[in-house]
Amino acid sequence: MLGEDLTSSAATVWKMNTILKYMMIFIVTCFVGVIVFYQTSIQSGTNVAFMETPSLKQCMQKSKNSKTLKFRENHGCLEILANSDICQDGLLVPKLVHYIFLGKTNFSFFFLLSVLSSYRILKPGFIFVHTDTTIEGKWWDHLLDLVPNIVIIETDKVTQVFDRPVAIVQHQADVMRIQILLKFGGIYMDSDELALKSFDPLRIYPITMGHCRADALGVQVIIASKHSKFLKIWYLTYKTFTDKSWANNSQYMPYKLSLILPELIHKERMGSFAGFRGGVTDFFTKTKDWSKSYGLHLYIRLQKVQTSSPEHIKTLKSTYGEIARFIYYREKKIIS
Template sequence: MASLHKNAWFFPFILGITLLAAGYYVINFHNIIELASSQSHYENYLNKGLGNSDCNCTAPKRTQKVPKILHYVYLNEDPASLPFNFTHWLAFTSAIETIKPEKTYFHCIHEPKSYWYQLIKPKVSIMKTRIVTKIFGNPVNIIQHKSDIIRMEVLRDFGGIYLDLDVIVLQPFDDLLYYDFTMGIEKTNQSTLCNAAIVSRPFAPFLTRWMLGYKDFDDSDWSRHSIRLPYNMSKVYSNDIHVLNATAFFWPTWMDEHLDLAYASNNYNFSNQYIYHMWSTKSYYKYLQYLSPKSIKSEETSFNRVVRKFLNYLPKDFNEKNFDFDG
């Protein structure tokens, strides 16, 4: 009996500790659940190597930085110049139907009048732009350089995806929207960053620096500020830009043998790239002026094969007999 009396305190003590622990858990249950579900706790959990690879946990999502909007710049200072033609319709249709943007902005001085533009017009928002004459006091006369400046300004102010009028979009851009700024390498006799496709958040640091580089702009130098300057900057400010390899955006290139590969052969596979730049300045008179819905349907080339699906977006009453390239 003496031994039993001596240990009588033990059972009430254990019961008290158990009740105290249970009470603490109930009181703090909400905080424990909140901590366990927080992103920081989840990340620490994985970093410590305690995560179960078989669990159905959903990893924290990355933050989208670039709005899913498209920008096109169409600088026809003379309303009669630069017709909006079939290849423009093809480029716009490929981008709108592949990227599926929330908005497509058409930055222009004068709206085109062609049939092909009328097909696209309901899908775009018209943004009247200005005629560029100077940048940082330096004269700007070449139309392509004027377009370079407008595209940088709209990306700075709005963010989004800028595309040249002769860019065919082959894959969605969704995974590129998580970077501050993205450009692709154009590799010919030297490496540059081509500005025919640019993905940027508003006021991206790389874009701001690039624009400031125009303080010594020289209109007589064709490519210095538009493609060579961003390439050189990418080596210095590599943390501010996502650079895609040469085949992602601008392959095949504008060189004659590459144009032949795209437009005259059936040997190139476009399946592993985001876009194809049609290089209209170089390819128009040899290839693009002869393109039509009929030729795309009937002639087996690498280019025709990959753009054929976009002809499904032609109006049901489209009459091939009345086809006019320039509308």
């Protein structure tokens, strides 16, 4: 009987040890798999809700052969980047620039100049490019060689706001730029807006916008803290949004609000961001003083000149020519 009990006990111990052995193998295999998945997800931009918060160093790891960081729009790394010391320097508005590209995009040299001007003149920690498409083309490829801190954010375009349909792409971008600034804060730039001098003097205000008309504020540049009360109130006015009304919510509404709540917004004069006195085509045909302006909106869709290049701007005698050389070649004078 004693021998049988010992044999039975030994068999039980052997079974338990075998079970524990395979359990340990399973646990180790799962742990290694999770670590590999986690590292891959950080690089690919996959959301990993069940993992601990990644570090800034992990978030800044680029995928192999990639010149940019890339994440889905709700990835946790985006707020880590935006809230890091790279973007936060003590001013109300972070050193973070945003662009939006929706639908098929013909990425032109004008767009390259815009992003390059943001990088060289505004000196942001990161440039967030929010897009629902894959941006391609020779000028995009060239831009990636010139600007190392671009972050691609794969997003879905807005199709409704407060249950109201938004079908026109320009209106979709109008809504998205407010939503983006409410989430991250920073500087929104239109893709054909050229930065001419530092916006730092304006980053001390909760929000800054410039006049595009006497009775309207332009949205080609918005400099805002994510805590801006004006921005939050403005967004709530989209509860009455309709696609049929062009620029009502985006330009006329913030101007009306600025009259009611002047203490919540800093407004810049007409020529600060939108352009100069005269027609919008004057940028390409005349030379005007731009030393007092923060930026220039090219209004590309209204121009006869639809293409440009590094060679084209070398000898161009116009405001655009001077500014383009200043941004691209760091030289305003004609290059022979």
